[in-house]
Amino acid sequence: MLNVILLIPPSPNNRRIARHTFASFESKANYMFHPRDMMAITLSMSPEDKAVLIDGTCDRLSETEFLYQAGKLSGDILFFFLSNICWESDYNYFQKIKTIFPNIPTFVLGDVFLDEDFRNLILKECDGTVIYPYMLDLNKMINFKKDNNIDLPGIITRENQDIFNKTKINTPNNIVRHDIFLKKGYSFPFARHNKFATVVRVYGCPNQCGYCANRNFPPGVRSNESLLREMDYLQQLGIEEIWFGDSAFGYYFSESVPLLEEMIKRYSFSWSCFFSHRIYKPEFLELMHKAGCHTIITGIDSTSANSLNQYNRKVDKSKLERLINHARELKMSVCADFIIGLDDETEEVINNTIAFGLQLPLDFASFNIAIPSAGSEIRENLKKQGMKLYDFVGLDASGAFKNLGNKHLSADKILKLRNRAVRKFYMRPSLIYRRFRKLNSWEHFTIQFREMVYLFKNIL
Numbered sequence: 001m002l003n004v005i006l007l008i009p010p011s012p013n014n015r016r017i018a019r020h021t022f023a024s025f026e027s028k029a030n031y032m033f034h035p036r037d038m039m040a041i042t043l044s045m046s047p048e049d050k051a052v053l054i055d056g057t058c059d060r061l062s063e064t065e066f067l068y069q070a071g072k073l074s075g076d077i078l079f080f081f082l083s084n085i086c087w088e089s090d091y092n093y094f095q096k097i098k099t100i101f102p103n104i105p106t107f108v109l110g111d112v113f114l115d116e117d118f119r120n121l122i123l124k125e126c127d128g129t130v131i132y133p134y135m136l137d138l139n140k141m142i143n144f145k146k147d148n149n150i151d152l153p154g155i156i157t158r159e160n161q162d163i164f165n166k167t168k169i170n171t172p173n174n175i176v177r178h179d180i181f182l183k184k185g186y187s188f189p190f191a192r193h194n195k196f197a198t199v200v201r202v203y204g205c206p207n208q209c210g211y212c213a214n215r216n217f218p219p220g221v222r223s224n225e226s227l228l229r230e231m232d233y234l235q236q237l238g239i240e241e242i243w244f245g246d247s248a249f250g251y252y253f254s255e256s257v258p259l260l261e262e263m264i265k266r267y268s269f270s271w272s273c274f275f276s277h278r279i280y281k282p283e284f285l286e287l288m289h290k291a292g293c294h295t296i297i298t299g300i301d302s303t304s305a306n307s308l309n310q311y312n313r314k315v316d317k318s319k320l321e322r323l324i325n326h327a328r329e330l331k332m333s334v335c336a337d338f339i340i341g342l343d344d345e346t347e348e349v350i351n352n353t354i355a356f357g358l359q360l361p362l363d364f365a366s367f368n369i370a371i372p373s374a375g376s377e378i379r380e381n382l383k384k385q386g387m388k389l390y391d392f393v394g395l396d397a398s399g400a401f402k403n404l405g406n407k408h409l410s411a412d413k414i415l416k417l418r419n420r421a422v423r424k425f426y427m428r429p430s431l432i433y434r435r436f437r438k439l440n441s442w443e444h445f446t447i448q449f450r451e452m453v454y455l456f457k458n459i460l
Contacts, residue, residue, distance in 0.1 A: 002049040002138055005075040005101075006038045006180075009082075009093035010056030010066050017057055017085050021131065022217060023373050024083035024111045026396045028366065028422075030454035031189040032058055034181050034198040036245045037109050040133035041079060042177040049138075051177055056093075058185035066093070071100050077142050079130065082110035082122075084374055085401075087393045098125065105142050107155065109133070114375030117389045119156060128155040134171040134203050134220040171203065171220045175230040178237060188243050189451045190272045190295040190335065190364070192444045196241035197234050201227060201259070205247040221252055224259045231267055242271040249273035250284060257284070263291040270294055277320040285326055295333040297366075298323065302339055303353045321360070328361050333438055335364035340421065341414040342370045343378070343406050350414075354421040358428075363435060367421045368397035369414055372404070400458065419459040426455065 011017045016027035021037045035055065042051055052073060056066040078101050082090040090110075098106065106126045112118045113129040122129060127144050130136070135154030144150050148159050178197050188196050204217030234242070250256050263269065264287075272295035275288075288296075300320065301313060327334050338357055340350050357365050372379035372392055379392065382404075394402040399418055405411035425431070439445050 002045065002077065002142070003075040004041070004045060004049060004051040004138070005070075005073055005078045005104075006035075006041065006051060006053040007070060007078065007080045007097060008035060008038070008053075008055040008057055009080075009090050009097075010061050010063060011083075012086050012089045014060045015057075015086070017083055019057075019081045019083045019109070020111060021109055021133065022111060022114075022375070024085050024396075026085060026398050026400070028398050028455060028458060029189060029451040031187050031451060032185055033188070034186050034243075034245075035081065036198055036200055037130070037133045038079065038081065039176045039178075039181060039198065040171075040200070040203065041130075041136060042180075043134065043172045043174045044136040044138050045174070045177070051180055053180045055183065055185070058183050060185065063093075067096060067100070070097060075101075075104060077138060078104055078106045080106065080108050080126075082108055082112055084110070084112040084392065085394060085396050087112055094125075105145055107141065111374050113156075114373075115379070115389070115392070118374070123156070123158045128152060128157040130154060131156055132203075132217065132220070171222045171226075173223055173226045175226060175233055178230075178234060178239070182237065187447070188241070188272070189447070190297075190333065191241045191243070191447055192270045192294065192440060193241040194443060194447065195239060196243055197237075197239045198243045198245045199227065199230060199234075200245040201249070201256075202246045202251055219251065221255070224255060224262070227259060228262055228266070231263070231269070234269075235267065240268075240270055242269045244271060244273035247274060248276040248279065249288075250275060250279050253279065253281075253284070257287065260287045260291040268292065272296070274298070275323075277316065277323045278314070280319060280323040280326075282326055285323070285332075286330065289330045289332055293332065295335065295363075296327060297335040297337060297364075299337045300353075300357065301337065302342060302345065302349070303356045324360055324362065331438070333363040334361075335366060336360065336362050337366045337368065338421070339368050339370050340418050341403070341406050341409065344408070345406060346408045347413070347417065350409075350417050354417075354424065357421070358425060361434075362425075363431075363438065365421075365425045367418050367425075369399035369403045369418055370406070371395040371397055398458070422455070422459050426452070 016032050018025055018033040054069050080094055080097060107128050107130050108122055108126050109130040119129055132154035137153055140150050140152055201222055203220040269292045271292050275296040275298055277298055324334050336357060338353055372382050399415040403411045403414060405414055
């Protein structure tokens with residue numbers, strides 16, 4: 001039996017920073033995502049293994065509280081999450097945690113380690129960086145201190161710097177230990193219930209958009225058998241709400257349809273997901289709706305074809321509009337993701353994107369500032385132009401604390417455009433009326449109202 005320790009440090013000033021291996025980001029309102037990579041680690045555990053999670057960010061722990069709770073633990077292997085957004089703080093916590101656990105195998109996770117320079121820095125102080133948490137062999141990792149020649153799937157070590165090929169990967173056939181992730185601090189902005197769980201069917205992304213770090217990860221596909229067993233477990237835990245954390249729900253269509261058909265027969269979950277207009281089929285969206293899907297998030301990004309083509313991103317406006325209108329007919333809610341400030345975008349281009357978002361019958365919109373995420377094409381280009389390693393630290397898509405601007409607009413100007421877009425979108429009486437019509441309970445109202453208050457607090 002193994003004892004697995006999962007640690008996420010507190011964030012500076014209790015900032016609600018979600019840490020993932022592909023990207024970290026700060027909440028634009030009050031929501032807080034589950035650490036899906038930590039959840040993936042539990043898939044590699046045997047039934048008799050035990051895991052404990054301390055999430056200093058979710059639970060808003062002070063440094064003293066976090067280190068005190070960690071100091072009471074003992075285990076066979078330790079995983080520690082760090083973020084590009086608050087690298088200095090996270091790294092400081094990591095140094096202190098190492099003094100508490102000097103002798104057990106220690107592995108780190110974080111978007112920052114998609115950058116080779118940061119990997120080389122941290123590998124001097126740990127046993128490896130977890131790049132792909134759905135491939136782990138915990139027993140091999142525990143023995144790595146004794147034999148550094150052991151090949152560790154999903155891990156980069158000082159001895160093995162190879163990154164896997166982008167081929168489809170079948171993940172372990174276990175289920176996530178959801179019981180340790182049911183913390184009150186986790187919340188989802190589109191949920192209809194406060195208590196929710198995150199389920200990931202396909203990890204990674206089949207697309208190759210140059211501004212997204214997810215392009216580095218081959219698709220890892222969980223079997224329908226394991227997903228259905230996991231949903232049985234969620235039902236036993238009293239969970240009514242699911243967030244499918246896939247980059248785009250519905251890829252590998254032939255496997256998705258049977259899953260939805262079983263969900264219709266067996267469950268009454270309420271759920272949301274990312275969904276790409278590129279794989280939209282009317283009959284599939286209707287099947288999703290029958291299975292309980294009430295909200296989809298779809299990427300529009302920019303109305304500038306030149307900007308998108310530069311980063312291998314394709315948007316079919318006609319198909320996108322058909323998807324949004326069909327979802328509206330089904331009384332599903334739609335959130336669109338937009339990117340503001342890609343390298344060649346002028347103020348006129350950004351205003352055109354904002355105007356397009358205002359024209360569509362959307363329920364939510366997420367306006368994100370383009371940043372050079374670790375592992376993205378944007379970052380690699382800037383490094384070639386002379387940007388230094390620590391110039392990238394602290395960048396976040398909200399732009400509230402730091403962004404770089406682009407060749408046409410200053411960082412301050414892009415932030416003002418982004419915040420103006422949020423105000424123009426969410427302060428429309430027509431949108432407020434539409435949102436009230438789609439509320440289905442007092443609990444749903446309190447979730448939406450809380451997010452609205454924090455959203456405006458962050459931009460006004």
